[in-house]
Amino acid sequence: MSEKLNIAFIQANLKWEDSEANRKLFSAEIEKISDDVELIILPEMFTTGFSMNAEELAEETEAETLEWMRKTAREKSAAITGSVIISENANYYNRLFFVFPDGSYKLYDKRHTFTLAKEDETYTGGTERLIVEYKGWKICPLICYDLRFPVWARNTVDYDLLIYVANWPKKRINAWDALLKARAIENMAYCIGLNRTGEDGDGYVYNGHSAAYDPLGAELTELDRTDEFIAEFSIEKASLNEVRTQLKFLQDRDKFTLN
Template sequence: MSNTLNIALLQTDLTWENPEKNRLHFSEKIDAITAQVDIIVLPEMFTSGFTMHPSSVAETMDGETISWLKTTAAKKQSAITGSLVIKENDNYYNRMVFVHPNGMVEHYDKRHTFTLAGEDKIYTSGNKKIIVNYKGWKICPLVCYDLRFPVWSRNSDHYDVLIYVASWPTVRMLAWDTLLRARAIENMSYCVGVNRIGTDANNHEYSGHSAVYDVLGERMDSIPYSVEAVEIVTLNKEDITFNRNKFSFLADQDQFSIT
């Protein structure tokens, strides 16, 4: 169990539908991290960009990217998380994986597929929220469009950290900034968001705005916009405990079930 958690946020451009090149790019970024970190966070669909052509990039849970993630996690003695296209039982998933240093893999399938881009017609939606237990911390991994739906992230599990990975376009950046902060405040949880930069093959622009917010909604990072950046932010368990004891907002949540 650790009282602190060092999280490395990797805000980068992505090469369109080229998993091998993207893995090499991330390897360079990760190898350059000299400090000891506990979790490395990559963007949504980090091997391909936000593609609606999954057949050209889809992998299995025994594929090259999962193998690379396991090797990298073991080498850095750090967990790694991000989403990629996975094919399973003839279905495609926008799957966020959480790879532990010991090689254990947990995963979450994006619940809210992005109807505006037709993601719902191509990818199978997940139906289960997971909580990852890691070094004494409870972590809730979610993907991009999930950010718009607060009921799904509602902190009835007493998690400590929300992690969103995204391909959130510049044109709707105000929503990203606002909702990341809101999710931290309403759930009294650290909220981490990692978004890509650059322009994809569909001419959609991304400007990053990756960020970390504390349980009161104060921003903790200094990641610049629109450029590649790697920043390490330290989370503190005592900060969560102190503020939840002082402001018992979670105890006043409405009680209901999610179907």
């Protein structure tokens, strides 16, 4: 068990629909990350940007990007997570991989497909939430539009860390800022949101605002959040346990199940 988890996330301007260029971009950025980092977070659809061109861009699960993630995780001795366009059984998925340092992995398919962009007409939504156990930490990784649905994120299993990887446009960035903080507070957990920057091929502008919050909603990464950058920081189990011991809000949570 690790009492402290060292994390890095990379806020980047993605190359539109160019998987090879994006893998090269992130390889170069990951080289800059400290050797003591144990978890590296990449954005939603980090090889392509938020594209509905799945027929042209989708990979099989066991293909180039997952192999790149596995190779990078082994070389950095760190877990890596982010989402990719995947083709499986005649369906397309916005699929997040959580790759462990030994190259093994778990996956999560985005549940809430973004109807405003007609993501639901291209991608099949997932049905299972993923809870990863890594170095003694319970981690719940989710994707972008999932942020708007607190029931799906509700901390019924006492996870420690909630992660959102995203392509969240500038025009709705106030909602991103507010909801990330709210998810941390209501779930009594650390919450990290990683967004992208730049403009995509559909003309949508992204201004980052990636951030990490502690269980009381205090920001851990006070940076100029509109530029490309790498953030490195740590979260601590003792601080989390202290807050949960003093403020037993999770014990008063409603009991429910999703249909």
